[in-house]
Amino acid sequence: MTTATATSHDDHHHGPEKGIMRWVKTTNHKDIGTLYLWFAFAMLLVGGAMAMGIRMELLQPGMQVMDPHFFNQLTTMHGLIMVFGAIMPAMVGLGNWLIPMMVGAPDMALPRMNNWSFWILPFAGGILMSTFFMDGGAPAFGWTFYAPLSTTFAPDSTDFFIFAVHLLGFSSIMGAINIIATVINMRAPEMKLMDMPLFVWTWLITSFLLIGAMPVLAGAVTMMLTDRNFGTAFFDATGGGDPVMFQHIFWFFGHPEVYIMILPAFGIISHIIPTFSRKPLFGYSSMVYATASIAFLSYIVWAHHMFLTGMPVAGELYFMYATMMIAVPTGVKVFNWVSTMWKGSMTFETPMLWALSFVILFTIGGFSGLMLGIAPADIQYHDTYFVVAHFHYVLVTGALWAIIAATLYWLPKWTGKMYNESLAKVHFWWAVISVNVLFFPQHFLGLAGMPRRIPDYSLQFADFNLISSLGGFAFGASFILLAYIVVDCIRNGKPVDARPWDGAKGLEWTLSAKADYHTFNTPPSRELIENESQHS
Amino acid sequence: MVTDMKQNNKITKGFWIKLVSAPILMFVFAVFIMPPIYDVFCEITGFNGTTGRVEAEQQYEVEEERKVEVSFFAMTMPGFPVQFGPKVNSMQVVPGKFYTTSYIAKNNTDKEVIGQAIPSVAPTDAALYFKKLECFCFNRQVFKPHEEIEMSLRFVVEPEMDERIKDVSLSYNFFKLES
Missing domain, CATH: 2.60.370.10 (Ctag/Cox11)
Incomplete structure (x- = not known):
């Protein structure tokens, strides 16, 4: 193949190109991973700033700092930016950095497409953000953009939102295709599927979810686009359409989407816990099957988001039971993590602290999810702050926690340097306490009936909202410290060994302390793969 | 050594077709198949x-x-x-x-x-x-x-x-x- 010969010529100069064009033109999986991660971090700060605005408004009852329409724009854009701009790109960035190293491949299978799928993102993000400056403002219909709010009653800027979602979808689908091709085609010849580390497994399964779900989202926004501009009536009862169908199509995408964000997190945790427990992962194959079951189930439970749309009892029962079933494979995972720690020689470096708090806090989010999945109970919880608390526990202390854990865990491999452990511990305790002050009271608010997506509330909710807002400001500020820790590590970190963590296993730790620009030009041997296997 | 690379990094035509057609099929499913199925479903069940x-x-x-x-x-x-x-x-x-x-x-x-x-x-x-x-x-x-x-x-x-x-x-x- 031509690229193979091209690499042989390039072997003389190993390093990357100099200057800004290195990042624009790069096809290196490590460079692209870095780009994704910095982009995600920037978007996290943007979306976080919006959250600060939301919590500022909710600090006290009454209208405080903004008008309700702008508040709605903030909640909508906060959700969209965090889901599509922060969590998903961060996971893709980690996948880019780690998957080729973990499967012993020199790079991603489709490096040029990889470059393209990253560079679409800043433009999509830019288009989405630009709607703030347009007539009628940014999307204000909630991140779920239900029709007819997003079709008949939305401002013209919604068409820019639709285009941005199309671009984001393209980027994700290309990323997913790339990861599937890499894992299937580029894996070291000696590595069988059941030898693969769990992060690779979870990302492979996530890629299938992406390929199945993102086109459905693209379909939903395309139907919105034609409804808005070209006289169709998919979601418009005047022309024989149905707005409830929008919710079915949206959640047919939306439920797999939540597992797209959490499955790679499961993979990350399954690396960190064995390392710091100094034991092989308990129940490796059950972890793989549990991940696959969760992925399958995610496609057949979507209407549990819609219990109040007037579903027949049989439908509610089916979606309730199917939803409950997801607790089984998820429970298998939590049990496996706990069993991995059982009688292990545990130490508590910061990545482990993040992983441990992930297990506890994600499980809290999982349990509140089960409560919401009970159809009769959901009548009370639906669209209240209980839902907000639930999905922030699974997405912030779930997905984001795993991303931070992974960043600290693999940062020595990416930079060849160690971050400041005591500062990182301070950051961890700061974040873990403030996040609970932020989100835990929202459970109570929701149970007491405070609806979500409102800028003002009735007086009895004032105390918990005050606590929640104060926790929110503290949590928001903690990310400044995180940025400092990462930059400080890159600039002033102490050099580390190739295997900075005592119990770490995995092909990536066999590389030099700072992974070379090109790695695994020769695939690893069977012996190496077996020695570095996470599981026995 | 490049010649030692056993990785099968040439993606076969069949694999390409599968990779690209899966998302396209899902898009077609969402836009052209789901809405009619939904209509029929509502008619049969009285849903909505x-x-x-x-x-x-x-x-x-x-x-x-x-x-x-x-x-x-x-x-x-x-x-x-x-x-x-x-x-x-x-x-x-x-x-x-x-x-x-x-x-x-x-x-x-x-x-x-x-x-x-x-x-x-x-x-x-x-x-x-x-x-x-x-x-x-x-x-x-x-x-x-x-x-x-x-x-x-x-x-x-x-x-x-x-x-x-x-x-x-x-x-x-x-x-x-x-x-």
Whole structure:
């Protein structure tokens, strides 16, 4: 193949190109991973700033700092930016950095497409953000953009939102295709599927979810686009359409989407816990099957988001039971993590602290999810702050926690340097306490009936909202410290060994302390793969 | 050594086709297959209050003592300039018997207005058994300027409906049609 010969010529100069064009033109999986991660971090700060605005408004009852329409724009854009701009790109960035190293491949299978799928993102993000400056403002219909709010009653800027979602979808689908091709085609010849580390497994399964779900989202926004501009009536009862169908199509995408964000997190945790427990992962194959079951189930439970749309009892029962079933494979995972720690020689470096708090806090989010999945109970919880608390526990202390854990865990491999452990511990305790002050009271608010997506509330909710807002400001500020820790590590970190963590296993730790620009030009041997296997 | 690379980094044509066609198929599924399936699903199950239709007056087994209260509601979409309401607000009906009632609509403008009414029955479990023999909602309605028309409706509540349902409400929402 031509690229193979091209690499042989390039072997003389190993390093990357100099200057800004290195990042624009790069096809290196490590460079692209870095780009994704910095982009995600920037978007996290943007979306976080919006959250600060939301919590500022909710600090006290009454209208405080903004008008309700702008508040709605903030909640909508906060959700969209965090889901599509922060969590998903961060996971893709980690996948880019780690998957080729973990499967012993020199790079991603489709490096040029990889470059393209990253560079679409800043433009999509830019288009989405630009709607703030347009007539009628940014999307204000909630991140779920239900029709007819997003079709008949939305401002013209919604068409820019639709285009941005199309671009984001393209980027994700290309990323997913790339990861599937890499894992299937580029894996070291000696590595069988059941030898693969769990992060690779979870990302492979996530890629299938992406390929199945993102086109459905693209379909939903395309139907919105034609409804808005070209006289169709998919979601418009005047022309024989149905707005409830929008919710079915949206959640047919939306439920797999939540597992797209959490499955790679499961993979990350399954690396960190064995390392710091100094034991092989308990129940490796059950972890793989549990991940696959969760992925399958995610496609057949979507209407549990819609219990109040007037579903027949049989439908509610089916979606309730199917939803409950997801607790089984998820429970298998939590049990496996706990069993991995059982009688292990545990130490508590910061990545482990993040992983441990992930297990506890994600499980809290999982349990509140089960409560919401009970159809009769959901009548009370639906669209209240209980839902907000639930999905922030699974997405912030779930997905984001795993991303931070992974960043600290693999940062020595990416930079060849160690971050400041005591500062990182301070950051961890700061974040873990403030996040609970932020989100835990929202459970109570929701149970007491405070609806979500409102800028003002009735007086009895004032105390918990005050606590929640104060926790929110503290949590928001903690990310400044995180940025400092990462930059400080890159600039002033102490050099580390190739295997900075005592119990770490995995092909990536066999590389030099700072992974070379090109790695695994020769695939690893069977012996190496077996020695570095996470599981026995 | 590059020559040692055993990685199969040439992606075969078949694999490419699979990788690219999967998302395209899902897109086609979402736009062109899901909506029609959804319509058929609603018709079969009465989901979303989609009402049924009978072609001719049928004979049902009638229990004279059983009574169901049918309430009639009317709505118009914002911007539809027609005053629209039921002639009677509710009726006691015996399941299995055909009844006739009507709605009255008046065009308040100097222009011709065309619209269509979309029915919905609640509760959902009753929708499947609420059948209409004739209904103004089957056709679009043309209102001449300031015209008032009485639009009739002939319906039956089938006896197969769950006996626990004592109240059924039928609502119409009038939409404007462009032409």
